[in-house]
Amino acid sequence: MRHRLHPSTSKAVVATFVAASLLLAGCGGGDDEETPDAAPSEPTSSETSEPPEPTYWPLTGLERKGDAPEHPVVVTKVDNTSSSAPQVGLGAADLVVEELVEGGYTRLAAFYYSKVPAAIGPVRSMRASDIGIVPAGATVVTSGAAPITINRINGAGIPWITEGAAGVYRENTRSAPYNLFARLADIAKSLKAEKEPPPYLPWGTEADLPKGVKARTLTADFGAHATTWQFQGGGYVNSNSYAAQGDQFPADSVLVLRVKVGDAGYKDPAGYAVPETKFEGKGAAVLFHGGRAIKGTWTKDGLNGAIELSTKGGELTVPAGHVWVELVPAVNGNLTFAK
Template sequence: MLVASSLLLAACGGGDEEEPSAPSSSEPTTAATSEPPEPTYWPLTGLERTGKAPNHPVIVTKVDNTSSSAPQIGLGQADLVVEELVEGGYTRLAAFYYQKVPKNIGPVRSMRASDIGIVPEGATVVTSGAAQVTINRINAAGIPWITEGDPGVYRETSRSAPYNLFARLSEIAKGLKAPQDDPPPYLPWGTEEDLPRGGMASTLTADFGAHSTTWQYEGGGYVNTNSYAAEGDRFPADSVLVMRVEVGDAGYRDPAGYPVPETKFEGKGAALLFHGGRVIRGTWTKDGHTGAIQLSNKDGELTVPAGHVWVELVPAVDGDVTFAK
């Protein structure tokens, strides 16, 4: 900031001081100017943020996604949701919270090794635990987690185990330390105007084997037509991002004897971005477990319109994605 000062002129004779000369209209004035602050954005939605960041890290909660979970509680306030394969061809949800934290969330279920690539750096996971081999790998990856026995995690007496573990997320958030820096963006965010035209697609189905998730475009967003969420508590998806992923063997079996799969959320694969009743084909890349997710199509970089996104990590083999006008 430049400050212009008028000069004091001393008289040459008579010993009297002259009054300071008035600035001419062409001289700079002492006006203070300031640049507007750079806008900040929510890392999990890409929407512009006003005010300070929350005083807690990103919280990822593992949520059951079978009919036994109905009704799921707390998905309606999630910033972003990732659906991942678990054993038997069923799925589990990783619900991300930062901008808003619900009072309660659940049913809370266990982690998988797949979560090492899904959970963003610096986030804390709320979980019912995991097999010891998975816990060892989660700990080695430096991912903090909270489970039964920790403050805020409780059993809901009106439900049957193992679908009765819930978490008071607002209480848990108060006990977590805020990160020193803002979390990085989870997806490459942009605007609707940035998108290529794409093709028409008002319905889509992500098939994981034993479970399929169906979506209908209506009212400017996507409705999960076979959701287990409580009425009025469904995730408000502005976009659905499908990424085809390789799936390996986690190296152990669940109590029912099914081999536990491990989603390899690194490398590259095909992508389908559904937004505004249209679909854009592209490719995703991710450098290792902690690398940033990048999207591209034949014209170059592809961004996701800022808003609430449901991510489907559909197996490249034994999974399928269908859509229609």
């Protein structure tokens, strides 16, 4: 049975409780008054917001700190014969593509975005092959091209800069045509990018790679010229480079893509037919990284498509870093490598 207090009894209990409370309050020190607990503070915006997503350089896959450059990717065509020695500015490139030109020799397309050197050269001419090599939005620095090539480059919407423009000059200590150079840093400052470029290669990490096979040396043979690489100190050294001492490209990986080659439709002044690399479709690929070789396949949907890599096990990514791409002819070209 529940007992209820008489009203007079209830009032007495309340009075006693109030008096006891006042007595306890009077016994406390004046400086030690307790304050009611503060209401829980609302979390600040810095505590509730997620950390910003990391951003990456499109030509190396490395993480970028700060904003993207205001200039576009600048691709410079560089001579790659003994007459070019010493090449200047390759050490600052983000990425390099080596392509076939007439007579079985090669020319370099050096890509600059995260870092731009003061000077680059010797600067040489474009080829129609560059339409499939140069990324959208990039500007090419070149010594020019044959009229048929210029028409095709213009038709592809690729902007280019040549002799006569500010920053392109002749080096009087060298002989023509190997004396054209460019003040690339000054040129880059004069250019404005419409948007940041997409990744040039499918980037990943070393941990993503299949095991592959041991390969500490490799040679990409184009016919009259062969580029040889040795795995040393965690990277790849071009043992027959024409670059100036201390200015060699710091290759973390070498990516060899076997490509179809056609006829560009004209001859050079020496009478050699000018080849055209068909950098679209698909072909065999070998990625060299960490002293190992991973075989796979490359695909590219049209000249402006993205480069995709795969193995029998699935997608193949390239570890972030500086990559030298060898576009070796599937016919009349060769790739060899050894332990």
